[in-house]
Every structure is written in C-alpha cells, then in structure tokens.
Amino acid sequence: MAKIKIVNLVGARPQIIKASAISRAIRSHFSGKISEIIVHTGQHYDREMSQVFFDELEISKPNYNLGVGSARHGRQTGLMITGIEEVLLTEKPDCLILYGDTNSTLAGALAGSKQHFPVVHIEAGMRSFNKKMPEELNRIMSDHASTLLFAPTNAAFKNLIAEGFRPDNSPPFSIDNPKIYFTGDIMYDNTLFFATLAEKKKAFLFEKLQIERDAFGLATIHRDLNTDDVLRLNSILSTILALAEEHKMVFVMPLHPRTNISLKNNLGELFTRLNSSKYIRIIPPVSFLEMTLLEKASRIIITDSGGVQKESHFFKKPCIVLRKETEWVELVHNGTAMLADADPSLITAAFSFYLSKGSKLDFPGFYGDGKTADFILKEILMMFDKT
Ligand code: UD1
Ligand code: UDP
Secondary structure: OOOEEEEEEEOOHHHHHHHHHHHHHHHHHHOOOEEEEEEEOOOOOOHHHOHHHHHHOOOOOOOEEOOOOOOOHHHHHHHHHHHHHHHHHHHOOOEEEEEOOOHHHHHHHHHHHHOOOOEEEEOOOOOOOOOOOHHHHHHHHHHOOOOEEEEOOHHHHHHHHHOOOOOOOOOOOEOOEOEEEEOOOHHHHHHHHHHHHHHHHHOHHHHHOOOOOOOOEEEEOOOHHHHOOHHHHHHHHHHHHHHHHHHOOOEEEEOOHHHHHHHHHHOHHHHHHHHHOOOEEEEOOOOHHHHHHHHHHOOEEEEOOHHHHHHHHHOOOOEEEOOOOOOOHHHHHOOOEEEOOOOHHHHHHHHHHHHHHOOOOOOOOOOOOOOHHHHHHHHHHHHOOOO
C-alpha cells in the first residue's frame, strides 16, 4: 500500500516541541503507512529557540528551512506563504499538519487551503476572545481553512461548534465539510515521554543554578503585550523581584530573546537590579528537557505562555498567568491557575494564596491519556482510507 505523505510544518519553539510528538508517533507506530516531510519556516532561528529542540527531541533535520526569520507580521507571514506554497507544489503531500496559533500556522493554513491541500490543525478551537492578540486572529483563520480540526479541550471543541462547525459531519471530509475532534493535548504526550529523561539528564541544573527542589519559582514572559509595553514589563518584573526578596525564594527566569531585548533597551536600571539580586536567575532560553525539569522541581510558576500554563498543571504546580484572559480556561475554573494580568497586587495576592495552599490543590487530568498523537495519526489515515 502506498504511504500517505504529510508535511509537518513548524516555525516557532512550541511548534517544534509539538511536532516532535507527531514525528515520534510516526516513527514508532506508523512508519509503514506515513512518510513525513518537515518544513521549518525559520520564524525562530537562534540555536536555543530552534536547533536545540531538533537535537534533544530527536526530530529529523527539516527537509526545507525557509529561513524567513523575524519581521513585521505582514512581511513575515507573506514570506512564509510564498515559501510554503512552493514546497507544497513541489512535494504534493496528501495533507499538511499545523500546530497552534503563530504566524507560521496562519501561513501554512492559507498556503495549504488555497492550493487545495487538506489542512490538519492541531490545537484547534482555542480562543481568548481577544482579537487584539495576533494569535487569536491566527487561530480563527487557521481553523476556518482546515479540514481536520483537533481540539485539545472540551472548551475548545465547544468554541468550534459555536463558530458553526458541526460535530456530526460524515466523510468524505473537506474544507467545506470539516471534521472536528475533541482529543487530548499532544504536549501531555511529550511531558509523559520526557519527564523521567529530564531528571536523568539535567540534574546538574540544581547545582548550576544553585536551586533546591520545591523551593524556587519559575517565570517566563514573552507575549507581545507584556514585552512591548514597558510599563507592563516593569510592573511584572519589579513584582517578581519584590516577591523573591521578601520571601527569600529564588526565581529562575529563562528569558525569550524578545523579553531580553526589551528589558535591556528599555529597563536598564531594573535589569541591573534583577541581575544583582541573589534571588533572581535570569538565564537564556533553556532546552525542553531543562524546562521540563525546572517545571517539575519548581514550587510555583508565573508565566504568560500557553504551553507553560499547561505544563504547570501536568506537574501539579500552581500557576499565575500574566494575562487578563486565557485559552486554557479549565485551569482557571479549577483554581490552580489565576489570571493576574500585569497587576502587582493581583500577582502578589495569587502568590500568597498559593504558598499558603501548599499541596492542598487538586489537578484533575484534563488533557488526555498521553496518546493523542497516535489518535490524530489514526484519524488522518482514516481520512485517506489507509487504516
Ligand atoms: C511567537 C508567536 C507566539 C508564540 C511564540 C512562542 C506569532 C505572532 N507569535 O512569538 O504566538 O507564543 O512565538 O515562543 O507568531 N527573536 C530572536 N531570535 C529568535 C526568534 C525571535 O531574537 O530565534 C526575537 C526577534 O527580535 C523577534 C522577536 O523575538 O522580532 C519576536 O519573534 P516572533 O517570532 O516574531 O514572535 P514571538 O514573540 O517569538
Ligand atoms: N520552553 C522551553 N524553554 C524555555 C521556555 C519554554 O523549552 O526557555 C518550552 C515550554 O516548556 C513549552 C513551550 O516551550 O513546552 C512553550 O513555548 P512558548 O512559551 O515559547 O510559547 P507558547 O506556548 O506561549 O506559544
């Protein structure tokens, strides 16, 4: 039987991590039925934002790297569409897999759907209901250009239905007759797969960063609303510094390049104070195994990242979310994540609440059984009658 050919499209850090779950499932269970072409748009390009994940998560070298790099939204997305379209016309895949909500996702959705290649969207249906976020526009448009849509949560599945997607469509599926699924989250597949390995390979971090298990906080900040608004960035980082000093709790902060640039350019004095505090560890972005260990060993997580919010739940850590809203609403409803925006009093109150709660929080399994990638690949095969 001829194999089906898929294009696995990545560009930004979390997409490379997500794609590793699909690549691994193809290698482990579907190598006789599916062949994979990896296309990297080049949206992220620093070693620690890209190559490190290929090496560590054992993903094959991309068959194509479009090398698009950083630019304003229009130019970046346009260059990606041009490059992806050329690859699709050359490779003629059976379908194109996209992840999440970045400009790379949108470019893939537009290039694929306009050339009539079925688009498979993993992490479909996520909504913040805030169209000022570039990601919200990317998500909505990508979903509406897709043929198979895999929603990682029940809330996401319901969002799709509210936008007119029908849960009862029957095959053959197409952009005009799409199929929506409620699956788990492929990031949970990764966490289950890599958590033990992270402990084995990255234990040196405790000594290197001078941190102790269950005694430090972990913080990441990278959303444009927090990095490009200097008042917000100042407010968030000053609050973390104050909490760290008051509670004598170390905070590890792997900084996205975007945050690093803004902090150095706009908040030089604060940057110096952070670096001279014995409780703050500002470090470059870390690898996925390192991040996994830091999350697993931390006491509390403060973040504006979508992926890190969920991983805090996987590792049963309370999470303070530096946004007004989140797409992962079940975490907030469950009380194990709190929305604190960039407000010092909300961040401080959430921090005190979670420290006092200790281990009394409950973390139900919202995100599937760790086999979501297998489920998705089976459904793709079914679409092509190749099960
Ligand atoms: C992108 C996604 C965001 C996702 C994040 C994951 C969009 C609109 N945003 O945001 O949804 O959560 O990736 O990390 O697609 N830069 C470097 N080196 C790199 C990459 C970026 O220095 O390897 C710097 C550049 O100054 C660049 C800035 O970071 O202009 C922003 O990069 P960009 O890819 O545009 O957006 P992210 O903020 O990374
Ligand atoms: N991550 C990482 N190193 C870091 C910061 C994050 O490996 O220094 C991982 C994190 O564990 C998660 C993913 O990157 O799996 C989240 O990506 P990011 O926060 O960049 O984007 P988002 O999920 O918000 O789109």
